[in-house]
Amino acid sequence: MRTQVGIIGAGPAGLMLSHLLHLQGIESVIIEKRTREEIEGTIKAGVLEQGVVDLMKETGVGERLMREGQFHKGIELRFNGKGHRIDMHELTGGKYVTVYAQHEVIKDLVEARLKAGGEIIFNVGDVSLHDLDTNSPKIRYRKDKNGDLQEIDCDFIVGADGFHGPSRPSIPASVRKEYQKIYPFGWLGILAEAPQSSAELIYANHERGFALVSTRTPEIQRLYLQVDLNDTIANWSDDRIWSELHARLETHDGFKLIEGTIFEKDIVWPRSYICDPMQYGRLFIAGDAAHTVPPTGAKGLNLAVADVQVLSRGLDAFYKSGKTDLLERYTETCLRRVWNSERFSWYMTSMLHRFHDTTPFEQQMQLAELNYVTSSRAAATSLSENYVGLPMEW
Numbered sequence: 574m575r576t577q578v579g580i581i582g583a584g585p586a587g588l589m590l591s592h593l594l595h596l597q598g599i600e601s602v603i604i605e606k607r608t609r610e611e612i613e614g615t616i617k618a619g620v621l622e623q624g625v626v627d628l629m630k631e632t633g634v635g636e637r638l639m640r641e642g643q644f645h646k647g648i649e650l651r652f653n654g655k656g657h658r659i660d661m662h663e664l665t666g667g668k669y670v671t672v673y674a675q676h677e678v679i680k681d682l683v684e685a686r687l688k689a690g691g692e693i694i695f696n697v698g699d700v701s702l703h704d705l706d707t708n709s710p711k712i713r714y715r716k717d718k719n720g721d722l723q724e725i726d727c728d729f730i731v732g733a734d735g736f737h738g739p740s741r742p743s744i745p746a747s748v749r750k751e752y753q754k755i756y757p758f759g760w761l762g763i764l765a766e767a768p769q770s771s772a773e774l775i776y777a778n779h780e781r782g783f784a785l786v787s788t789r790t791p792e793i794q795r796l797y798l799q800v801d802l803n804d805t806i807a808n809w810s811d812d813r814i815w816s817e818l819h820a821r822l823e824t825h826d827g828f829k830l831i832e833g834t835i836f837e838k839d840i841v842w843p844r845s846y847i848c849d850p851m852q853y854g855r856l857f858i859a860g861d862a863a864h865t866v867p868p869t870g871a872k873g874l875n876l877a878v879a880d881v882q883v884l885s886r887g888l889d890a891f892y893k894s895g896k897t898d899l900l901e902r903y904t905e906t907c908l909r910r911v912w913n914s915e916r917f918s919w920y921m922t923s924m925l926h927r928f929h930d931t932t933p934f935e936q937q938m939q940l941a942e943l944n945y946v947t948s949s950r951a952a953a954t955s956l957s958e959n960y961v962g963l964p965m966e967w
């Protein structure tokens with residue numbers, strides 16, 4: 574098989590890239606190790622920046638998002654038993670975020686690709702990358718996990734295969750500079766059938782640990798608790814989860830968390846990670862394959878979409894006029910925005926969680942920071958412009 578751009582991974586980065594390339598008349602093939610049902614059912618954060626929403630609308634995949642997404646103009650930071658609203662809309666000149674789950678974005682993009690005749694090969698195994706430093710790199714994989722070996726001849730390969738995928742390790746270790754921070758806790762997430770307890774997201778700093786109230790739909794709520802590094806879901810009965818959420822979200826003015834039926838529990842392990850460069854020969858890596866952020870602030874999908882927007886412009890220039898300057902600057906262009914989001918996600922994470930070595934002094938520093946961002950217009954504006962998202966070109 575031959576294609577112009579071979580894409581590994583049908584997550585938001587790979588699918589959005591394939592969609593953008595199609596609109597520019599560039600052909601691509603996506604291979605994905607999971608099945609369609611698996612990618613459409615994997616639960617991830619659901620906060621879209623304005624730039625992502627605009628891009629989806631402009632490229633014809635924003636219809637359901639505009640119908641079913643929830644538009645949030647503010648967030649609440651909760652500490653010392655009191656909530657403080659940050660009016661992001663007012664502070665950023667009218668911007669807001671859209672709560673619309675990642676797997677919904679994936680469903681919309683898969684549908685658009687298949688409708689336009691795009692090729693997505695699901696359920697592949699043994700993916701490997703070859704000849705990256707030539708003009709005809711190749712992807713090999715096995716059909717249906719362990720079937721026949723197949724090969725795709727490409728002009729370019731894009732690794733959008735997540736943190737654990739085979740693309741990044743295909744860049745020789747000698748040219749990779751990696752930056753990493755592992756956080757000493759997990760995030761237990763639940764989905765519950767319950768009415769919304771709050772019209773906006775609540776980020777709570779509590780001495781028992783961080784808690785977050787988010788939402789999926791008016792009937793389904795997404796809530797998170799900071800848990801121990803070695804915790805497992807088995808340690809968290811429904812009763813324990815509700816009682817911990819009540820404790821961490823309690824306010825002096827009687828906030829009422831509405832309980833419901835928990836139908837999903839998962840734990841993620843927050844990590845900050847950056848690989849520099851994001852390109853080697855004819856391989857470009859995008860999204861979580863190149864960088865991950867801790868979840869606080871929900872920047873992951875937004876960064877992935879920004880990467881592939883840069884990449885689609887570079888590939889467009891290459892195919893229309895043979896110019897390679899945008900492609901050559903891919904790492905530099907993306908990492909500027911990536912480092913900023915890394916800083917913001919690390920900042921939000923540091924301000925809101927209990928760390929195993931949090932001393933009384935550090936606890937006071939967190940509270941001073943929270944007091945500052947909720948009292949100073951300048952500080953609240955800084956938090957807001959990062960939360961709603963800096964311009965895609967930043």
Ligand code: DHB
Nearest residue numbers: 618619787868869870871
């Ligand atoms: C969600 C996740 C986050 O990490 C966050 O900061 C906000 C919302 C979510 O899953 O809805």
